Amino acid sequence: MAGGKQVKNKQIIFKDYVGGFPKESDMVLKTGTMKLEVPQGVKGVVVKNLYLSCDPYMRARMSKLVGSYIESFTPGSPVVGNGVAKVLYSGDPNFKEGDLVWGMTGWEEYSLITATEFLFKIQHTDVPLSYYTGLLGMPGMTAYAGFYVICSPKKGESVFVSAASGAVGQLVGQFAKLLGCYVVGSAGTKEKVDLLKNKFGFDEAFNYKEEKDLDAALKRYFPDGIDIYFENVGGEMLDAVLVNMRLRGRIAVCGLISQYNLEKHEGVHNLFCLITKCVRMEGFLVSDYYHLYPKFLEMVLPDIKEGKISYVEDVAEGLESAPAALVGLFSGRNVGKQLVAVAN
């Protein structure tokens, strides 16, 4: 047993399974109490949560899932997600008091984490800690594995990224530019399009909501076709991309955010292009690639410190703001990586 102090613990409780678009009222703020201790015989850590991450895949966990790769949230319990936290008490020899960690935690002020195998110790603190919810955390690894491993990119290739100003997209675009690719991104507001061009160095960017004909938009930016598509949205955009792929193109299927709140996903009609253009389309889960995390940090930390990689975060202040921040992802309200600052 370690610790013992009793504290108030604000929590964001997941109320019940959701159909369609999630609403703020699907979650509720509750204040309970928590004994800051790791119970006897339990391998775990008690942490104080500093930053919580809002990620699109969390929508799936709000549905009642059966036999899925992830589990549903538990109605009546706090929302669960990636976050950055500080270890207060440890009952696990791999962690000690004061350690900073990132990984799966609860949407609350304090958490007892027993699945410590999914926690990463933060070794580099000369970058903003909040980055470990994004650039240096799960979304960063997603961009890295999805782009470098799944897309097998080559210098000079033409890369298209959808939802390009999001946590993953902004990185994929910058990785592609650093490699010497031609990179175009799509996003849903003028502000985001400006960010892509002026902040992240995309060669071109467009607002998909202002394009009546996505096929024509893609032909404008890719007259010779697309070698690599980093897919974050699905639906109509995927159909338009398929007809614009080049021979032996690759599509990394990272997310389909346009579809997550639909009863039935939209149909994709142009899969025949996979044959005629010999395209490889591959889904992936970042959890398969965490063994590459040290290699990823080795590549990305110098780039961050030298200012070669920019990163934009949309920080909601306070645990109270977490439900609105999460729900906002699905209307594209966030600009850049959405996170919640819980404590300093």
Place this chain on the structure above:
Amino acid sequence: MAGGKQVKNKQIIFKDYVGGFPKESDMVLKTGTMKLEVPQGVKGVVVKNLYLSCDPYMRARMSKLVGSYIESFTPGSPVVGNGVAKVLYSGDPNFKEGDLVWGMTGWEEYSLITATEFLFKIQHTDVPLSYYTGLLGMPGMTAYAGFYVICSPKKGESVFVSAASGAVGQLVGQFAKLLGCYVVGSAGTKEKVDLLKNKFGFDEAFNYKEEKDLDAALKRYFPDGIDIYFENVGGEMLDAVLVNMRLRGRIAVCGLISQYNLEKHEGVHNLFCLITKCVRMEGFLVSDYYHLYPKFLEMVLPDIKEGKISYVEDVAEGLESAPAALVGLFSGRNVGKQLVAVAN
């Protein structure tokens, strides 16, 4: 100049571009004359066609194509396709009179072939010559490259093949069985299902037309899911397969025959499964793999001679029967590889 004799030449003329299901009347038999010679200065061969191949991809060539990987047939000219032929006169140093070849030829009794780079000399004649339209020709190479290269199969994996009694499907299933996989095929008649089980040694087979719920059918045969799907049909079947794929499964997209005659291809709704199961879905064209042809023959010829591989052909007799044979592919009338015997 080689040759010079004038002969009558029956031809199957492609009348005009087709929308929807092709009909026999989209082609017409005509008898012309042909001078059996290779014109001065032309690198080519004059051949007598022996067998012609009917393949699903030919449907695409009946449409008006723009910027496609293949060219439309020319209205008013003979249908073009793979065939087995005998060289009568050669104006190409790589071929000589009497050579047997397979490759692109015309739907007619005699052809002048100038694109000799797409002709393969037949070296092994101790197997039926007609096999070079199928098992030992383009469909065989398609099965070989699609299964061994695209699907990266491993012993013990679960393999599903649609249109499994067709030219390509029957081979994929047998290759998978020889490797030690569990193999299930779907087809559209009881006769074909029986063939799959009794002739080709599939572990199980079912008639998709008798299944109200394809998802349930797949769950019956694959309670633990599908590792490899060899896709020949598309549409509903693909949607049902997607939800039944196993983690890190592979889908070789070879053809989508259920879709070829539709104005707009059906929508596929379950692509999200590519992410949740980390599935790779890859289209391919056999023309990228012809450099493997010698290796393929080395593997497959002994298996044929030892009776380890069976092959079922559906032979239409006479050039006159070619239009019906081709059109029949799209209603599934053929049992096994559809070909046309033009001459002995």
